[in-house]
Amino acid sequence: MTANFEDWDAVVTQPSACAATAKPAYGVGSASDQGTMLRDAHTPTPKAVISMPVDAADKRVVNGQADINQLAPFKYPWAWSFFLNANSNHWTPLEISMAQDVHDYQHTLTPAERHVFENVLAYLTTSDILAMRNIGLAVMEKMSAPELQIYQARQVYEEALHTWTYQHCIETLGLDQREIYNRYRVVPEIHGKIALANRRLHGVLQSGRPLSDRDALHEFAMAYLFFAAVFEGCWFYNGFSPVFALQRRGLMKGAAEQLQYIMRDEVLHCAFGIRVVRQLLDEENLTLDPQALRQMWDEAEAAETAYAGYILHEPILGYNARLHIEQFRYVANRRARQLGLAEPFPGATNMLPWLDEQANLRKEKNFFETRVTEYQTGGALVWE
Known part of the structure; x- marks a missing residue:
C-alpha cells in the first residue's frame, strides 16, 4: 500500500464524542479518610481505600478532572496511534550523505540559489527551536489527558531532531554559523515571521489565566490553531519547497x-494539532470568532509574502515568489477545511502538485547499502 501522509487529514473529520460531565478530581484523602494501616500491632486491619477509580470518559483536552497520571483506558485512542507511528518514523541526519551537497553548494549553485538555500535554513532552524519550546514549556502543561501529552513529548524530541538536522547541514557545508543563526534578528522579512509567531503564541504561553475563563480559552484555542494550522501546517509545509x-x-x-523526513514529521504534528483543536472546540462548545480567524490568515499571508519576496527576490529555475505564495494560499485552504472552517483564500490553485509526494518518502533503501535496523524501521511504518 502506498502511504500518503496527508491521509491523516481524514482523521480530523471524525472528532470523538464530547466528554461526559466532569466529576470531581480524585486525590489522596485526609488522614482520617485514609485510616490507619494497622489498628493494633497484633490484629491486622484491611488497608483503607484512599481514592476512587477513574472513568476514562472524564478525560478532557483541557480543564480535565481525571487522573493525569493514568494513561489507559484511552479517551483519545487516536493520540496513542500518533505516538506509535511517530516512533516508527525514527531517523537521524547522520544516516544521509551530504558529500555531493558540499560540491553542489561550492561549485554548482548560482548566487541566487545559495541565497535561497541559506535563508531557508536560517528561518527553519529558528522556527523549530520556537516550536520545541512552545510544545514543551506551554502546550503540554495545559493538556489534561496523558495520551495527548505523550505524543507531544515525542513532538518535542522531533523538533530538537529537526534543529540538529539544520545544524548538521550548516556545519557540513561550512557556513558561518554566527551569521546564519543571526539572520532572524537582522533580516526584517525573516524576523517578521518569527515575531508574528511569538505574538500569536502568547496565548499558549500564558500561565496566569485559567482556561475555565471563556475568553482565555478562546485565546488559547486561537493560539494553538495558529501553531498547528499556520506555523506547522502552512509555513513549515510550504517552507521546504524551495529546497x-x-x-x-x-x-x-x-x-x-533530510527535509523530506522532517516534512513527514511536520505533517503528523499538523494533523495531531488540528485534531486536538477540533476536539477542544467540541468538548468546550466553543465557537471561534470569524473576525479573529480572518485577521490570523491575513497576517500569516502578509508575513509569508514578505518572506518569499526576500528569499526569492531573484527567481531560481523552476521556482519563484509567485508560486510560493499561491501554494501557501492553497495549503491554507486545505488546513481550514480540515478544521471545518471556511477557506480563507477561495480559488487558490495547487501550483506544486509534486509537493505532497515529498512527504511520502519511503525510508527503505537498498538492503546491501544501509543498516538492517534502518531498513526495518522504514518498513515498520503504517500510515492509514
Whole structure:
C-alpha cells in the first residue's frame, strides 16, 4: 500500500464524542479518610481505600478532572496511534550523505540559489527551536489527558531532531554559523515571521489565566490553531519547497532528503494539532470568532509574502515568489477545511502538485547499502 501522509487529514473529520460531565478530581484523602494501616500491632486491619477509580470518559483536552497520571483506558485512542507511528518514523541526519551537497553548494549553485538555500535554513532552524519550546514549556502543561501529552513529548524530541538536522547541514557545508543563526534578528522579512509567531503564541504561553475563563480559552484555542494550522501546517509545509525545487533538478539532494523526513514529521504534528483543536472546540462548545480567524490568515499571508519576496527576490529555475505564495494560499485552504472552517483564500490553485509526494518518502533503501535496523524501521511504518 502506498502511504500518503496527508491521509491523516481524514482523521480530523471524525472528532470523538464530547466528554461526559466532569466529576470531581480524585486525590489522596485526609488522614482520617485514609485510616490507619494497622489498628493494633497484633490484629491486622484491611488497608483503607484512599481514592476512587477513574472513568476514562472524564478525560478532557483541557480543564480535565481525571487522573493525569493514568494513561489507559484511552479517551483519545487516536493520540496513542500518533505516538506509535511517530516512533516508527525514527531517523537521524547522520544516516544521509551530504558529500555531493558540499560540491553542489561550492561549485554548482548560482548566487541566487545559495541565497535561497541559506535563508531557508536560517528561518527553519529558528522556527523549530520556537516550536520545541512552545510544545514543551506551554502546550503540554495545559493538556489534561496523558495520551495527548505523550505524543507531544515525542513532538518535542522531533523538533530538537529537526534543529540538529539544520545544524548538521550548516556545519557540513561550512557556513558561518554566527551569521546564519543571526539572520532572524537582522533580516526584517525573516524576523517578521518569527515575531508574528511569538505574538500569536502568547496565548499558549500564558500561565496566569485559567482556561475555565471563556475568553482565555478562546485565546488559547486561537493560539494553538495558529501553531498547528499556520506555523506547522502552512509555513513549515510550504517552507521546504524551495529546497525541494533544487532537489528536483538533482541539486542538494542530501539536504532535501533530510527535509523530506522532517516534512513527514511536520505533517503528523499538523494533523495531531488540528485534531486536538477540533476536539477542544467540541468538548468546550466553543465557537471561534470569524473576525479573529480572518485577521490570523491575513497576517500569516502578509508575513509569508514578505518572506518569499526576500528569499526569492531573484527567481531560481523552476521556482519563484509567485508560486510560493499561491501554494501557501492553497495549503491554507486545505488546513481550514480540515478544521471545518471556511477557506480563507477561495480559488487558490495547487501550483506544486509534486509537493505532497515529498512527504511520502519511503525510508527503505537498498538492503546491501544501509543498516538492517534502518531498513526495518522504514518498513515498520503504517500510515492509514
